Amino acid sequence: MPKAVISSFDFADYLANSKNLIEAALDDSLGPENPELLRDAMRYSLLAGGKRLRPILCLAACELACGDSEKAMPTAVALEMIHTMSLIHDDLPSMDNDDLRRGRPTNHKVYGDAIAILAGDALLTRAFEMVAIRTSDVPADRLLMVVGELSLAAGAPGLVGGQVVDLESEGKEVDLDTLEYIHLHKTGALLRACLICGALIGGAKQDLLDALDVYAKGIGLAFQIIDDILDVTASSEVLGKTAGKDLIADKTTYPKLIGLEKSKERANELVQAAKDALNPWKEKSAPLLALADYITNRDR
Numbered sequence: 330m331p332k333a334v335i336s337s338f339d340f341a342d343y344l345a346n347s348k349n350l351i352e353a354a355l356d357d358s359l360g361p362e363n364p365e366l367l368r369d370a371m372r373y374s375l376l377a378g379g380k381r382l383r384p385i386l387c388l389a390a391c392e393l394a395c396g397d398s399e400k401a402m403p404t405a406v407a408l409e410m411i412h413t414m415s416l417i418h419d420d421l422p423s424m425d426n427d428d429l430r431r432g433r434p435t436n437h438k439v440y441g442d443a444i445a446i447l448a449g450d451a452l453l454t455r456a457f458e459m460v461a462i463r464t465s466d467v468p469a470d471r472l473l474m475v476v477g478e479l480s481l482a483a484g485a486p487g488l489v490g491g492q493v494v495d496l497e498s499e500g501k502e503v504d505l506d507t508l509e510y511i512h513l514h515k516t517g518a519l520l521r522a523c524l525i526c527g528a529l530i531g532g533a534k535q536d537l538l539d540a541l542d543v544y545a546k547g548i549g550l551a552f553q554i555i556d557d558i559l560d561v562t563a564s565s566e567v568l569g570k571t572a573g574k575d576l577i578a579d580k581t582t583y584p585k586l587i588g589l590e591k592s593k594e595r596a597n598e599l600v601q602a603a604k605d606a607l608n609p610w611k612e613k614s615a616p617l618l619a620l621a622d623y624i625t626n627r628d629r
């Protein structure tokens with residue numbers, strides 16, 4: 330009775346348990362770095378809360394591939410480190426110039442620009458250390474593939490490339506194709522890496538990797554559409570970051586291009602397509618199905 334199994338899946342419980350495990354692993358991942366100032370700046374942003382969506386996706390994909398998610402935890406931590414680094418750098422005055430992140434002053438507001446850049450650099454390089462040095466019991470060829478996926482997602486073909494096109498587009502008329510390019514690179518590439526890396530560690534075969542690729546594209550774009558919507562509809566207090574920034578920076582967003590209602594419809598369609606890709610995995614995909622819904626229903 331697959332239906333009964335799906336309905337018995339307790340998403341709130343799953344989310345809370347996953348977050349607890351991830352918070353503990355993040356805390357463990359930063360050793361007694363020296364100098365102390367660098368350690369404090371790294372911890373300040375990495376342990377500042379956040380939804381922890383990326384590590385949760387990584388662990389869920391590992392489990393969907395029938396792997397032991399404990400073995401994927403260092404990679405899950407690495408993904409949150411890369412994400413946190415990108416937030417620190419994105420908030421800098423030379424980028425998005427923001428004062429508030431995860432409900433507290435941004436890293437450079439507390440530690441200054443130079444230390445914020447270096448804390449980001451240290452988190453980015455620690456991410457690769459987590460995979461290459463702090464992972465046990467995963468075949469070396471799989472870990473090498475994970476390193477490759479992380480490099481592609483963080484570098485010019487992913488985050489950095491998306492950020493550059495985003496910066497170049499400020500104050501310009503941008504069409505839907507360019508907007509999708511920005512979102513799929515700036516946000517989607519890392520979300521995709523979370524799923525692919527988790528699945529690789531779990532021993533996934535090509536059919537699951539292909540399905541996760543489709544799922545990732547859907548949730549990646551939907552995630553960013555919802556981000557655009559929340560920028561207009563939610564408060565800074567709830568978001569934990571400055572609301573209304575896109576309007577102030579005259580950024581092209583989904584609501585600006587196609588309106589709020591159509592943006593919501595598009596996000597829902599994308600999430601449905603993402604979920605459909607996992608149909609062959611039936612009830613085993615319950616966590617990823619629920620995570621896809623969480624992305625469109627979130628309020629921050």
Ligand code: GRG
Pocket residue numbers: 378379380381382414415416418419424431453483484488489492515516553556629
């Ligand atoms: C140096 C490798 C390197 C990259 C830097 C700055 C930059 C290039 C890229 C910017 C990437 C960026 C900030 C994308 C926005 C992604 C996004 C929507 C972040 C918000 O994610 P949530 O809502 O945040 O998951 P929490 O706080 O919950 O983790």
